Amino acid sequence: xxxxxxxxxxxxxxxxxxxxxxxxxxxxxxxxxxxxxxxxxxxxxxxxxxxxxxxxxxxxxxxxxxxxxxxxxxxxxxxxxxxxxxxxxxxxxxxxxxxxxxxxxxxxxxxxxxxxxxxxxxxxxxxxxxxxxxxxxxxxxxxxxxxxxxxxxxxxxxxxxxxxxxxxxxxxxxxxxxxxxxxxxxxxxxxxxxxxxxxxxxxxxxxxxxxxxxxxxxxxxxxxxxxxxxxxxxxxxxxxxxxxxxxxxxxxxxxxxxxxxxxxxxxxxxxxxxxxxxxxxxxxxxxxxxxxxxxxxxxxxxxxxxxxxxxxxxxxxxxxxx
Numbered sequence: 435x436x437x438x439x440x441x442x443x444x445x446x447x448x449x450x451x452x453x454x455x456x457x458x459x460x461x462x463x464x465x466x467x468x469x470x471x472x473x474x475x476x477x478x479x480x481x482x483x484x485x486x487x488x489x490x491x492x493x494x495x496x497x498x499x500x501x502x503x504x505x506x507x508x509x510x511x512x513x514x515x516x517x518x519x520x521x522x523x524x525x526x527x528x529x530x531x532x533x534x535x536x537x538x539x540x541x542x543x544x545x546x547x548x549x550x551x552x553x554x555x556x557x558x559x560x561x562x563x564x565x566x567x568x569x570x571x572x573x574x575x576x577x578x579x580x581x582x583x584x585x586x587x588x589x590x591x592x593x594x595x596x597x598x599x600x601x602x603x604x605x606x607x608x609x610x611x612x613x614x615x616x617x618x619x620x621x622x623x624x625x626x627x628x629x630x631x632x633x634x635x636x637x638x639x640x641x642x643x644x645x646x647x648x649x650x651x652x653x654x655x656x657x658x659x660x661x662x663x664x665x666x667x668x669x670x671x672x673x674x675x676x677x678x679x680x681x682x683x684x685x686x687x688x689x690x691x692x693x694x695x696x697x698x699x700x701x702x703x704x705x706x707x708x709x710x711x712x713x714x715x716x717x718x719x720x721x722x723x724x725x726x727x728x729x730x731x732x733x734x735x736x737x738x739x740x741x742x743x744x745x746x747x748x749x750x751x752x753x754x755x756x
Contacts, residue, residue, distance in 0.1 A: 465725050466521030470528055476572065485565055487537035488512045491577055492528045500532040500583040501573050502749065503566065505592025507614075508543055508553060512536030518589065520725025522742035530750060533577050535569055539591075546594035547601065547625035548618045550658025553591070562595060563603045570606065582754035587611040587745050589721050590645065600634060600670075601627040608755040609633035609707075611745040614645050614719045616666040622658035631674040633707040635748045637741055638663045639717025641733050647713075663711065667699070671709045676701035680709075685738045694736035710748060712739055 471492040478485055504523060506515035515536050516524070523534045541554035545562050555562065566586070573579045586596045586607050593615035600610045602625050610632065617623075640647045649662035661669070671680070678701070685696040694716040701709040714722065718733010722741045 467525035469524040490524045490534040497578040498580040501579040503535045503586045505588030505595050507590030511538045519742050520723040526746045544595040547598045548657050549622050549624040552656035585609050585749040589613045600632045601625045604630035604632045609752045611635040613637045616660040619659045631707045634670040635710040637712040639714040642719045644719040667711050671701045674707045688737040692737050696738040
């Protein structure tokens with residue numbers, strides 16, 4: 435892995451320096467999808483705080499390729515987000531030609547739209563949207579990505595950050611995909627929505643023990659109450675001008691002894707940004723994928739859905755942000 439600094443041109447008020455670090459990834463630490471590109475660790479300073487992220491870039495990357503940013507869940511970091519998705523985004527990047535970034539949150543946390551949230555990023559009022567701006571600028575300068583084709587996805591606390599970007603900074607993203615998260619209730623909402631139509635995909639499990647599919651507040655949770663998945667999707671459907679009834683389909687069942695199933699609910703009116711929900715019936719607080727298996731304590735995985743594959747398929751078909 436190469437270690438490089440963010441360019442000083444990213445933000446006029448930021449100072450960026452190269453800092454030696456050890457390799458964040460070991461090929462034999464877990465099973466990952468095969469990849470052939472390059473991994474670089476980027477270290478810089480924003481608002482007086484060190485910020486870091488890892489970039490995966492395929493060989494022979496073409497100019498104006500897309501950028502996909504994957505945000506880790508609470509308590510994680512960029513490397514665990516890569517492992518938790520089985521490295522599939524890297525393999526897809528090799529196949530289709532795009533750049534993947536795995537950022538690290540301050541104290542393994544993100545500042546989202548939840549007023550009641552008590553993690554470090556929220557308490558310190560970290561400007562993670564500004565961090566995303568810096569990442570985009572760095573990848574424009576370093577890999578020539580198309581700033582109008584930036585897509586963000588995340589799990590749990592990272593998924594909540596994608597919601598924040600869709601609501602407050604739709605100018606930065608061409609689409610979002612949230613896994614294991616719902617929007618906060620109105621009395622727990624810290625963000626001021628710009629109400630700009632933005633393509634949205636959500637993947638939630640009905641048996642998620644952390645982020646309840648039907649909303650509410652988990653006992654002991656410091657994050658405050660959340661909307662149900664149904665209400666979250668209806669919010670985005672309304673924001674995107676999707677007024678018709680959605681189409682609901684059941685995905686093929688892959689394994690007889692798998693007790694889960696997956697339903698796809700799609701709002702796809704012509705000339706309106708799509709809103710897509712994958713409901714994992716019996717699914718837990720996981721990112722379903724082919725390579726990494728989550729611990730049983732966070733609930734079941736399904737074999738009927740490969741989340742990185744459907745997320746990238748969704749993003750790849752979206753038009754550039756205007």
